[in-house]
Amino acid sequence: DTGVSxxxxxxxxxRGQNVTFRCDxxxxxxxxxWYRQTLGQGPEFLTYxxxxxxxxxxxxxxxxxxxxxxxxxxxxxxxxxxxxxxxxMYLCASSLIxxxxxxxxxxxxxxxxxxxxx
Amino acid sequence: DQxxxxxxxxxxxxxxxxxxxxxxxxxSMFDYFLWYKKYPAEGPTFLISISSIKDKNEDGRFTxxxxxxxxxxxxxxxxSQPGDSAVYFCAASLVNSNSGYALNFxxxxxxxxxx
Numbered sequence: 001d002t003g004v005s006x007x008x009x010x011x012x013x014x015r016g017q018n019v020t021f022r023c024d025x026x027x028x029x030x031x032x033x034w035y036r037q038t039l040g041q042g043p044e045f046l047t048y049x050x051x052x053x054x055x056x057x058x059x060x061x062x063x064x065x066x067x068x069x070x071x072x073x074x075x076x077x078x079x080x081x082x083x084x085x086x087x088x089m090y091l092c093a094s095s096l097i098x099x100x101x102x103x104x105x106x107x108x109x110x111x112x113x114x115x116x117x118x
Numbered sequence: 119d120q121x122x123x124x125x126x127x128x129x130x131x132x133x134x135x136x137x138x139x140x141x142x143x144x145x146s147m148f149d150y151f152l153w154y155k156k157y158p159a160e161g162p163t164f165l166i167s168i169s170s171i172k173d174k175n176e177d178g179r180f181t182x183x184x185x186x187x188x189x190x191x192x193x194x195x196x197x198s199q200p201g202d203s204a205v206y207f208c209a210a211s212l213v214n215s216n217s218g219y220a221l222n223f224x225x226x227x228x229x230x231x232x233x
Contacts, residue, residue, distance in 0.1 A: 004161070033220065042122075042207050042223025043162065056220065091161055095219070104150040104169065104213050107221060109161035 002026070004110035006092050012116045013082060020078045021113045025094030032075050033107060034067055035091040036060065043091050043109075049075060050097070079115075087117045121145045122210050124224035131231050137195040139227050141208030146189065148210040150219065153182060153193045156205045156226070165206075166193070169213075198231045205229070 005024040013019050025032045031050050035043035046065070047057045051072040061067075064083075069075040079086055093107040123142045131137045139153075149170035154162035168175040168182045168191070175182050181194045195202055205228050209221040 006161075031219075035221075040225065042209070042225050043221070044223070045220040048220060058220070093161075093221075098213075104167070104211070104219055106152055106164045106167050107219075108164055109154075111159070111161040 004092055004094055004108055006090075006110035006113050008113055009111065010114045010116070012118065014118050015082055015084060017082055018078065018080045019082060019115060020076055021090055021092075021115075022074060022076050023092030023110060024074045025092070026108060027073075028096065029094035029108075030072075030097045031095045031107075032069055033093040033095075034075070034077050035093065035109075037089040037091055037112070038087075046077075082115075082117050084117050087115055089114050120225075121148075122208055122222045122224040124206075124208055124227050126227050127225070128228040128230070131198045131229065133200055133231055133233050134197045137193075137198045137202065137229055137231065139193040139195075139206050139208075139229065141191050141193075141224055143189050143191075143210050143222075145210070145212075145222075147212055148222070149213050150211045151182070151184060151191050152209045152211075152221065153180075154207045154209060155202075156207060162207055195229075198229075200231050200233055203229055203231050 033048040034046040037043040049069040089112045091112045093109045095107045096105045152167040153165045156162045205226040208224040211219040
């Protein structure tokens with residue numbers, strides 16, 4: 001049983017560069033979520049997909065951020081023109097869509113990509 | 119605007135005793151609540167959840183209690199083991215929402231279980 005996989009685990013880049021992260025969800029999961037976590041805080045929601053459709057973006061997701069899930073399987077999160085404030089752990093999670101009789105399904109997280117901006 | 123609050127940054131408990139982690143929320147519309155455990159350099163691991171139609175859910179050593187009138191939930195770990203030492207996050211979501219059950223997290227409580 002493979003869990004959520006994220007690559008790379010660490011990314012160090014200079015301010016102003018573009019970076020891209022990849023997330024492979026649990027294979028049968030229709031929903032995929034991106035969160036960001038900074039030191040001393042809990043994860044904060046960025047965006048989510050149901051299959052290939054991006055259905056919600058939080059106000060945290062500035063126009064420098066873009067996420068895709070082209071075939072409804074893996075997803076990428078790109079940050080353009082990185083800034084110091086983008087340094088954080090970027091977490092991906094996936095879940096099933098609740099079926100009949102189940103009001104909700106838990107999200108399962110990957111180990112994250114830690115981004116450091118020099 | 120922190121809608122989920124974990125007011126105790128840390129907790130220390132002796133092995134074999136009960137650990138009680140607390141969580142308060144402000145949004146009365148939340149109807150699904152979860153606890154996650156996080157070890158350093160790993161992602162959060164799902165522990166246990168509870169729907170707002172229940173007031174208790176139990177899974178082995180872990181029990182979650184929900185008090186909707188007080189907007190409060192707690193996680194009980196009995197008996198506590200050294201391997202339980204981790205950061206515990208409380209999270210809440212809206213089942214009927216355009217955000218597909220996006221989770222709102224607290225800041226976490228660091229639990230240390232001493233031998």
